Amino acid sequence: MSRLGTTSAPWDAVIVGGGHNGLVCAALLAKAGKKVLVLERRERVGGATLTEEHYPGFRYTVASYVVSLLRPWLWRELDLARHGLQLIPLETSFSPYPDGRSLCRGPDPIATREEIGAFSRRDAEIYPTFGKSMGRLARFVKRFVDQTAPDPTSFRPRDLAQLVGHGRAFRELPDDEEALLTRLLTASATDFLRETFEADELIAPMSCSGIIGTCLGVSSPGTAYVLLHHYMGEIDGASRAWGLARGGNGAVADAIASSAQASGVTIRTSAAVDKILVERERAVGVVLVDGEEIRARTVVSGCEPRLTMLRMVGRDHLPSDYTAGLERYKNRGSSGKVNLSLDFLPEFTCRPGDGHLRGDIAIAPSTAYLEQAFAEAKAGRWSRRPYLNVVIPSLLDRTMAPPGKHVMSIFVQYAPYHLADGPSSWPQHRDAFRDDVLDTLQEYCPRLRDAILHAQVLSPWDLEQELGLTEGNIFHGELTLDQILFQRPVAGWARYKTPVRDLWMCASGTHPGGGVMGAPGGLCAREMLAAGAL
Amino acid sequence: MSRPTPFHPRTTAANRGWAYKEWAGFVAPCSYDRHSEREYVAFRHTVGVIDVSPLYKLDVRGPDAAALVARCWSRDATQMEPGRVVYATLSDDDGYLLDDGTITMLARDHVRVTSSEPWWAWMHDYARGLDVTLTDVSHLAALAIQGPLAADALAPLLDFDLTKMRFFRARRAKLAGRPVWITRTGYTGDLGYEVFCEPEHALALWDAIFEAGAPHGIEPCGLDALDVVRIEAGFVLQGVDYVTARLAPSPKRKSTAYEAGLGWTVELDRAPFVGQRAIRDEVRRGPAWATVGLDLSWEGLEALYARYDLPPHLAPIASRASVPVYDNGKKQIGQVTSSTWSPLLKRYIAIAQVQAKFATLGTQVQVEHTVDYERGVVGAVVAPRPFFDPPRKKAQPTLRSAP
Numbered sequence: 059m060s061r062l063g064t065t066s067a068p069w070d071a072v073i074v075g076g077g078h079n080g081l082v083c084a085a086l087l088a089k090a091g092k093k094v095l096v097l098e099r100r101e102r103v104g105g106a107t108l109t110e111e112h113y114p115g116f117r118y119t120v121a122s123y124v125v126s127l128l129r130p131w132l133w134r135e136l137d138l139a140r141h142g143l144q145l146i147p148l149e150t151s152f153s154p155y156p157d158g159r160s161l162c163r164g165p166d167p168i169a170t171r172e173e174i175g176a177f178s179r180r181d182a183e184i185y186p187t188f189g190k191s192m193g194r195l196a197r198f199v200k201r202f203v204d205q206t207a208p209d210p211t212s213f214r215p216r217d218l219a220q221l222v223g224h225g226r227a228f229r230e231l232p233d234d235e236e237a238l239l240t241r242l243l244t245a246s247a248t249d250f251l252r253e254t255f256e257a258d259e260l261i262a263p264m265s266c267s268g269i270i271g272t273c274l275g276v277s278s279p280g281t282a283y284v285l286l287h288h289y290m291g292e293i294d295g296a297s298r299a300w301g302l303a304r305g306g307n308g309a310v311a312d313a314i315a316s317s318a319q320a321s322g323v324t325i326r327t328s329a330a331v332d333k334i335l336v337e338r339e340r341a342v343g344v345v346l347v348d349g350e351e352i353r354a355r356t357v358v359s360g361c362e363p364r365l366t367m368l369r370m371v372g373r374d375h376l377p378s379d380y381t382a383g384l385e386r387y388k389n390r391g392s393s394g395k396v397n398l399s400l401d402f403l404p405e406f407t408c409r410p411g412d413g414h415l416r417g418d419i420a421i422a423p424s425t426a427y428l429e430q431a432f433a434e435a436k437a438g439r440w441s442r443r444p445y446l447n448v449v450i451p452s453l454l455d456r457t458m459a460p461p462g463k464h465v466m467s468i469f470v471q472y473a474p475y476h477l478a479d480g481p482s483s484w485p486q487h488r489d490a491f492r493d494d495v496l497d498t499l500q501e502y503c504p505r506l507r508d509a510i511l512h513a514q515v516l517s518p519w520d521l522e523q524e525l526g527l528t529e530g531n532i533f534h535g536e537l538t539l540d541q542i543l544f545q546r547p548v549a550g551w552a553r554y555k556t557p558v559r560d561l562w563m564c565a566s567g568t569h570p571g572g573g574v575m576g577a578p579g580g581l582c583a584r585e586m587l588a589a590g591a592l
Numbered sequence: 593m594s595r596p597t598p599f600h601p602r603t604t605a606a607n608r609g610w611a612y613k614e615w616a617g618f619v620a621p622c623s624y625d626r627h628s629e630r631e632y633v634a635f636r637h638t639v640g641v642i643d644v645s646p647l648y649k650l651d652v653r654g655p656d657a658a659a660l661v662a663r664c665w666s667r668d669a670t671q672m673e674p675g676r677v678v679y680a681t682l683s684d685d686d687g688y689l690l691d692d693g694t695i696t697m698l699a700r701d702h703v704r705v706t707s708s709e710p711w712w713a714w715m716h717d718y719a720r721g722l723d724v725t726l727t728d729v730s731h732l733a734a735l736a737i738q739g740p741l742a743a744d745a746l747a748p749l750l751d752f753d754l755t756k757m758r759f760f761r762a763r764r765a766k767l768a769g770r771p772v773w774i775t776r777t778g779y780t781g782d783l784g785y786e787v788f789c790e791p792e793h794a795l796a797l798w799d800a801i802f803e804a805g806a807p808h809g810i811e812p813c814g815l816d817a818l819d820v821v822r823i824e825a826g827f828v829l830q831g832v833d834y835v836t837a838r839l840a841p842s843p844k845r846k847s848t849a850y851e852a853g854l855g856w857t858v859e860l861d862r863a864p865f866v867g868q869r870a871i872r873d874e875v876r877r878g879p880a881w882a883t884v885g886l887d888l889s890w891e892g893l894e895a896l897y898a899r900y901d902l903p904p905h906l907a908p909i910a911s912r913a914s915v916p917v918y919d920n921g922k923k924q925i926g927q928v929t930s931s932t933w934s935p936l937l938k939r940y941i942a943i944a945q946v947q948a949k950f951a952t953l954g955t956q957v958q959v960e961h962t963v964d965y966e967r968g969v970v971g972a973v974v975a976p977r978p979f980f981d982p983p984r985k986k987a988q989p990t991l992r993s994a995p
Contacts, residue, residue: 461807
């Protein structure tokens with residue numbers, strides 16, 4: 059099997075990093091009969107899809123915390139249900155307001171209409187129609203997500219055919235939807251939503267899906283597009299595609315790892331890769347931090363692009379335009395995470411009980427609030443009153459905490475990586491950051507602090523140090539229009555290839571990006587197999 | 593007029609959806625909300641409780657109790673030890689399926705049969721010469737407690753170590769101090785138990801179970817959620833996936849146990865039993881039909897809907913509509929009898945009866961699917977049943993640690 063100029067390698071592919079995408083890629087390559095080794099730096103697989111116990115009996119879904127867009131074709135092809143992956147749908151979206159009112163959107167359309175009707179009768183009636191047209195448009199986006207991105211600068215028949223296909227799909231949209239899609243791709247989340255809705259109490263929480271993971275505000279152009287991701291899950295198969303993995307998001311990685319191992323993949327944990335070995339402009343293997351050298355016919359990185367190319371490969375092996383592209387690549391982490399172990403369930407003053415808490419809870423009371431939160435980020439501070447996306451996994455998945463106890467996952471935005479006094483100052487600000495988050499939530503949940511048994515605080519700095527997320531960006535790079543499709547991570551290199559032969563990239567820094575989709579890993583494996591790379 | 597079950601005051605109080613249907617003459621909730629999502633989640637992730645009191649229950653007592661059951665049903669009950677439960681089928685003299693249910697050996701001289709139709713008179717007719725009494729005990733209240741945390745909800749209420757109870761076993765017990773029979777059985781294909789008691793204890797048991805189950809996410813569940821999980825578990829339903837031979841409108845609508853996919857319940861080589869000869873002949877020549885699991889192609893569904901410029905749309909509940917199944921030459925070879933989207937498996941699954949030669953795993957077929965009032969077809973493949981079969985169904989449960 060050895061090719062000219064390379065030594066015979068025991069592995070067809072060595073995957074750097076056992077996050078969900080690395081594992082997906084490994085599993086699909088192994089299913090095609092390849093010998094695959096996955097190397098994970100930490101003592102367990104998962105990367106940013108990780109469940110850990112930091113306080114006895116309480117399990118945190120440490121970083122990523124919902125499963126929404128995990129590609130159904132991977133689910134089926136890797137038989138993830140048999141390997142233990144079980145999705146528990148999030149039932150509701152709940153938003154409390156400082157004036158004591160609240161809004162709960164849920165699976166019952168009539169109840170949802172009544173809830174929205176308390177704020178705007180017009181919005182209440184139009185809400186289902188909006189969902190319907192977004193669902194139709196989401197089909198268009200799905201075409202892109204489930205295929206390698208075509209390169210519009212290329213004249214290769216495959217790119218052209220793909221582009222023509224997408225073009226035709228666009229042209230076949232009814233005129234009104236074509237216009238809607240165009241606005242979606244260019245407008246801000248709030249502008250786009252204001253075209254349909256009038257109640258700020260509804261617009262504010264809905265607009266937040268447009269900013270998650272990016273350092274933009276809800277009125278920044280281009281943020282509307284990500285709204286579609288919310289609806290894409292729904293057309294992937296029945297309703298309620300947003301959910302929790304039973305056992306936390308670590309269960310996603312565990313199921314994929316189990317499937318990968320069943321297909322013959324070897325997984326080594328506590329095996330940190332230091333360098334990707336490049337000889338005669340080809341990747342030929344990796345060197346671990348302890349000096350061990352592992353050779354392979356191909357190397358696939360499941361890590362973030364800058365970490366992979368600039369740190370593990372090194373500039374010496376890269377063309378300067380590629381390096382420049384990577385340096386321009388925006389990571390700009392903008393969010394943090396607080397995970398809590400709770401002795402009891404703290405109730406919301408505005409609505410006691412827990413029926414409305416079995417989903418996500420958005421602290422996004424107004425668009426002005428969100429704008430103010432963003433303004434602070436631009437000034438290099440975390441938001442004193444941030445946007446919070448709260449989930450209480452133990453309400454739906456009782457395995458996450460002891461009986462009667464709870465865990466709470468709080469996604470916090472904005473927590474900019476680049477603080478005014480530098481990213482490395484984050485550790486000294488961590489407690490103050492946590493206090494602001496808790497203060498924010500406590501305004502709605504007065505007994506919150508009484509319930510806390512343990513808190514884990516992850517600033518973007520921690521996400522970088524702990525999980526290798528460069529600048530703490532949860533998507534391995536912002537999902538903005540200039541960084542998606544054929545431009546992810548660098549224009550011309552969106553097909554999972556890199557300028558180093560036999561080195562591929564398979565994680566969220568490649569098309570179609572982050573969100574626990576598994577799509578980059580899956581599409582990378584497809585490309586590698588189609589190219590006869592190994 | 594439908595009658596209330598002994599749990600009715602509680603099931604009605606908990607019901608926010610007001611969707612009921614008739615089940616064996618009783619009022620049975622379809623769901624407790626205007627949707628059944630929460631109940632499905634409870635069955636698969638926490639604990640779901642469903643009132644199964646409408647099941648027909650028949651007590652057979654006396655020295656020949658097991659002999660009578662063995663004479664009528666597909667299992668040799670004379671060989672069952674007390675405390676065992678088996679799943680069994682009932683056939684007529686021609687080998688056509690009448691019903692399915694469970695046989696529980698409460699004691700050597702006390703057998704309980706549960707079924708979807710009443711068989712008191714039928715069994716009575718076969719009891720000649722046997723020393724037995726047949727008592728319809730359908731008045732008993734019955735509650736199914738199902739789901740991965742079912743043992744957590746029940747164990748603290750019981751006077752024995754529930755974690756030691758094995759799959760398909762039964763025992764007499766005290767539950768919250770009240771006398772019950774408990775079996776490790778169910779219709780969800782998951783960890784689960786069924787509790788039978790006199791109706792006067794019903795409400796106290798309900799209250800105790802819901803109190804103990806509260807920290808484990810217990811939910812009352814209706815028939816809609818049950819229908820989804822039983823299809824995932826691959827279980828056939830009398831009246832839906834096959835029709836009792838007694839009420840079949842035409843001979844074509846009758847099925848044998850083998851054709852209904854229940855051949856595994858038939859213990860053939862033993863003392864004579866009703867239908868034995870016909871079933872033996874059938875086994876010799878091979879059943880004409882087979883019940884199979886079908887996995888409908890999601891890509892096929894997307895493509896079919898795309899032809900109408902629509903995103904795929906599936907009902908949020910299981911369908912019991914029978915739908916033609918075709919071979920690849922568009923010849924009808926059978927019918928889907930139950931189908932559902934499985935939120936857990938992310939697959940659109942179905943139970944179908946097809947001509948036996950199409951029953952091999954992996955066989956490609958086509959299933960009718962209607963979009964915009966027009967009939968089209970979607971590709972499907974014969975898949976193993978159960979679709980979902982977690983190890984916890986049969987394993988010894990480990991209880992969650994106390995706080």
